Amino acid sequence: MKKTNVIEVENLTKMFGDFTAVNAITFEVKKGEIFGFLGANGAGKTTAMKMLIGISKPTSGKAKVAGFDVFTHAEDIKKNIGYMSQKFALYDDLTVKENITFFGGIYGLSRPKIKEKTIALLEELGLQEVANQLVGSLPLGWKQKISFSVSLLHEPQIVFLDEPTGGVDPITRRQFWEMIYKSANQGTTIFVTTHYMDEAEYCDRVSIMVEGKIEALDTPKKLKDQFKVDSMNEVFLKLARNIE
Amino acid sequence: MKRFLGFIEKEFYHIFRDKRSLFILFGMPIAQILLFGFAITNEINNVEIAILDHSKDATTGEIINKISASKYFSINQFIEQEADIEAAFKKGKIKAVLNFENDFSKNLVKEKQATIQVITDATDPNTANTISNYINSILQNYQLDQNKDIKIVYQIVPQTRMIYNPELKSVFMFVPGVMTIILMLVSAMMTSISITREKELGTMEILLVSPLKPFQVIIGKVVPYIFLSMINAVVIILLSIFIFKMPVQGSLFLLGLESVLFIITSLTLGILISTISATQQTAMMISLMGLMLPVILLSGFIFPISSMPAPLQIISHFIPAKWFIIILKGIMLKGVGISLLWKETLILLAMTLFFIGLSIKKYKIRLE
Amino acid sequence: MSITLQHISKSYKKVEALKDISFEVKENELFGLIGPDGAGKTTLFRILTTLLFADEGTANVAGFDVVKDYKAIRQNVGYMPGKFSLYQDLTVEENLKFFATIFGTTIDENYELIKDIYVQIEPFKNRRAGKLSGGMKQKLALSCALIHKPKVLFLDEPTTGVDPVSRKEFWEMLKRLQQKGITILVSTPYMDEAALCDRIALIQDGKILKIDTPEAIVKHYPKTxxxxxxxxxxxxxxxxxxxxxxxxxxxxxxxxxxxxxxxxxxxxxxxxxxxxxxxxxxxxxxxxxxxxxxxxxxxx
Structure with a gap:
């Protein structure tokens, strides 16, 4: 069974003046895949992701996301993707319900649809009891689960997760990954950017960016075999050392 | 002591590396003083007026000359009859009409009394008032000149004399106010921001967990601003003397001392604000709403305190700026010394001590 | 004992941040406090560095009571708070010099102690701290916390937000500091870093789950x-x-x-x-x- 590509990137480059932040990266991501996009701070991850979600114009190269060209159809891309970041997820001063309604609204969901989705979402997370509580009063782990569900509200083809589980307790983190596996299983593509290497272990395939270039791209298992180590952390350390 | 100096050195680095604070420190005072001095003024200049002279005799001629010679008025047109007054106003150019009665000179000599009607455009009541006051005072001056040598026994002429600011220059009123605002702003807002910035950054935690004593941290924060505020005070005074020709009648030394006192008052207010706010943004909001507005509205800087409703008059007593403005006006315009300003000075001093006490009480050596 | 906590509890309004925490850190030990965000790690650090009062219980650091002798503790400990608390608008060297001065010392006096760490960032000593990468900020913050030669070092999540290479280097630095006789209490949300400590306390929701050496902790896992x-x-x-x-x-x-x-x-x-x-x-x-x-x- 050959799966279709939902992200296709070819020689994508971004320059800031003389500085090449992203240097001709090429990769594709298949439908339903959990793709890890790794790199140290400043390696160009964030810049690359901004180009893919249509908020930064590439300098050169080609990229298609959810079937749309990043150069010409950035607005269509935004409608077809979800985004969740650990830094900003939900409004602390709104209740869980209000947050869901708000985010459903900005993605153009109708009121009845939002209502229906809200009930389904709360039930799935088992959070009916806190539906009318302020998000700020909830534990971090719950917030993150809600915010992931919220990013799926408009049934996007691809969800971009920016360091989703840093600092979360180990059990909640597993529950979070189970949610990710579930939506991937249903055909949603998951694009995870992170510099936490243990997050990388959960991905189907990972790419590692170093200084604007993709230096490695494969399944975690093959990368570990290739570098003859036990963890992605060590893969990263070896890779960084080789570059230096 | 070395610790303390190291701290102050660091504060200066912060100030000189932040373009925003540099602008507030040095750009604002100059901009404000020029703005208030030139643009926002309630004095009148070259107001165009019309004359309706029914007598056209020697006296009216002299009065008209005197008025047009002053820099406050210029004569736009001469009207021939009452019916044209309204039309003249409606064109919008003129702000007042002087209407001399028939046989002005004759009446003045014969009946010792003659009438001029002053009609002003009261769509802007303040200006209308000012215009009629100015015209009155010109007329009175004229009368005085005329009567110099003659002793008239039967008439009481009210003589209004504008002293201390005989030319009614509003910039003289604004300079003390602007100086107060700027010193308040620089001292209170900048210190409260710089202290809360350390809280936000987390560096305050390290400073607390260091042998540096809390009061050293606070004094270290304050010293650079005393220094910079003094520079500001000097700049403002120089600007007002050289650009606006403002006199400083009293002692410069006393002026300096009182300024230092007020700067310290403002700094302690800044410290107080920083103890109750956790972020730079809150500190800024409190400084603006809690300090700037009262200074502008209730200190007598723009609105005279005597014409405020009683409750506001009472509140105004608690605003340090009010007392400082009185002191400044006293020294700069009236040239009085400490013998007449001791009460205001003492009030400021007491307020400062109170704020210092409160800050020390409020300042936490811990995070809670 | 370098650090002793007895029955420490602390609440903020409704939330119980720490519930009856007791443990000891030995002289010259590298002790890890392992737990997720919100477990109470930072609150514990703040109590030990005299920044907060505990509601109940007593604590000693380097032989001094955290309430009564807070001044003595402030002379004797180094503290690196969660975010690398540096002055972003000061250069690397100015930051270090400032912290040396407020602790009444100079860079030269204790250069030996920070040399290993500082040489790595010395080439950038004229760069503003705000312009440094996460790893370099971390090294500078550590140098600043060490400049007065503290007996006990408190490091609150020093490796959060730092890339794997810098994290590894950082733990190597801690090992070397330990050899110089400094007691270190370090917190981290990363379980994989626990193995690098002498002993660890697992903490969640304000409660200690277990305290032991990393080896003993995994050895006692009950199942296959x-x-x-x-x-x-x-x-x-x-x-x-x-x-x-x-x-x-x-x-x-x-x-x-x-x-x-x-x-x-x-x-x-x-x-x-x-x-x-x-x-x-x-x-x-x-x-x-x-x-x-x-x-x-x-x-x-």
């Missing part, structure tokens, strides 16, 4: 853990959870960590069950427990 892999991760988790004998099922990277309720059982039965659930490429292998497994078991 199996690494189970299959081609469909989500289906694998569902099937394992539905399995009547399953005790715990946790995704763990490319595998699932599975424990069974039974002490002895036939692996083939499980394999058959999974294959009957339409899973392919099923692999089952026993594996060693990690700190994270223990943490989850204790927090369950």
């Amino acid at each position: 853990i199996y690494n189970i892999g299959a081609n469909n991760m989500y289906q694998l988790i569902l099937s394992l959870n539905a399995y009547e004998h399953s005790y715990s099922v946790y995704p763990f990277g490319e595998f699932v960590h599975y424990t069974d309720q039974r002490t002895n059982f036939e692996l083939n039965d499980l394999k058959k069950y999974l294959e009957a659930e339409n899973l392919t490429g099923v692999s089952i292998q026993s594996t060693k427990p990690t700190i994270e497994d223990t943490f989850m078991e204790l927090a369950k």
Whole structure:
């Protein structure tokens, strides 16, 4: 069974003046895949992701996301993707319900649809009891689960997760990954950017960016075999050392 | 002591590396003083007026000359009859009409009394008032000149004399106010921001967990601003003397001392604000709403305190700026010394001590 | 004992941040406080660095009481708060010089202690701290915390937000500092860093789950853990959870960590069950427990 590509990137480059932040990266991501996009701070991850979600114009190269060209159809891309970041997820001063309604609204969901989705979402997370509580009063782990569900509200083809589980307790983190596996299983593509290497272990395939270039791209298992180590952390350390 | 100096050195680095604070420190005072001095003024200049002279005799001629010679008025047109007054106003150019009665000179000599009607455009009541006051005072001056040598026994002429600011220059009123605002702003807002910035950054935690004593941290924060505020005070005074020709009648030394006192008052207010706010943004909001507005509205800087409703008059007593403005006006315009300003000075001093006490009480050596 | 805590409790309004915490850190020990965000690590650090009062209990640092002798503690400890608290608008050298001055010392006086760390950032000494990478900020913050030669060093999540290379270097630096006789209390949300400490306390929701050496903690894990892999991760988790004998099922990277309720059982039965659930490429292998497994078991 050959799966279709939902992200296709070819020689994508971004320059800031003389500085090449992203240097001709090429990769594709298949439908339903959990793709890890790794790199140290400043390696160009964030810049690359901004180009893919249509908020930064590439300098050169080609990229298609959810079937749309990043150069010409950035607005269509935004409608077809979800985004969740650990830094900003939900409004602390709104209740869980209000947050869901708000985010459903900005993605153009109708009121009845939002209502229906809200009930389904709360039930799935088992959070009916806190539906009318302020998000700020909830534990971090719950917030993150809600915010992931919220990013799926408009049934996007691809969800971009920016360091989703840093600092979360180990059990909640597993529950979070189970949610990710579930939506991937249903055909949603998951694009995870992170510099936490243990997050990388959960991905189907990972790419590692170093200084604007993709230096490695494969399944975690093959990368570990290739570098003859036990963890992605060590893969990263070896890779960084080789570059230096 | 070395610790303390190291701290102050660091504060200066912060100030000189932040373009925003540099602008507030040095750009604002100059901009404000020029703005208030030139643009926002309630004095009148070259107001165009019309004359309706029914007598056209020697006296009216002299009065008209005197008025047009002053820099406050210029004569736009001469009207021939009452019916044209309204039309003249409606064109919008003129702000007042002087209407001399028939046989002005004759009446003045014969009946010792003659009438001029002053009609002003009261769509802007303040200006209308000012215009009629100015015209009155010109007329009175004229009368005085005329009567110099003659002793008239039967008439009481009210003589209004504008002293201390005989030319009614509003910039003289604004300079003390602007100086107060700027010193308040620089001292209170900048210190409260710089202290809360350390809280936000987390560096305050390290400073607390260091042998540096809390009061050293606070004094270290304050010293650079005393220094910079003094520079500001000097700049403002120089600007007002050289650009606006403002006199400083009293002692410069006393002026300096009182300024230092007020700067310290403002700094302690800044410290107080920083103890109750956790972020730079809150500190800024409190400084603006809690300090700037009262200074502008209730200190007598723009609105005279005597014409405020009683409750506001009472509140105004608690605003340090009010007392400082009185002191400044006293020294700069009236040239009085400490013998007449001791009460205001003492009030400021007491307020400062109170704020210092409160800050020390409020300042936490811990995070809670 | 370098640090002693006895029955420390602390609440903020409604939230109980710390519940009856007691432990000891020995002289010259590298002690790790391991737990997720919100576990109470920062509150604990602030109590020990005299920044907060505990509601109940007593604590000693370097022989001084955290309430009565707070001044003495402030002379004797180094503290690196969660975010690298540096002056962003000062250069590397100015930051270090400033912290040296307020502690009444100079860079030269204690250069020996920070040399290892500082040489790595010295080439950038004229760069503003705000312009440094995460790893360099971390090194500078550590240098600043060490410049007065503290007896006890408190490091609150020093490796959060730092890339793996810098994290590794950072732990190597801590080991070297320990050899110079400094007691170190370090907190981290990363379970994999726990193994680098002499002893660790696992902490969650304000409670200590366990205190021991990393080796002893994993050794006492009560069950055998199996690494189970299959081609469909989500289906694998569902099937394992539905399995009547399953005790715990946790995704763990490319595998699932599975424990069974039974002490002895036939692996083939499980394999058959999974294959009957339409899973392919099923692999089952026993594996060693990690700190994270223990943490989850204790927090369950």
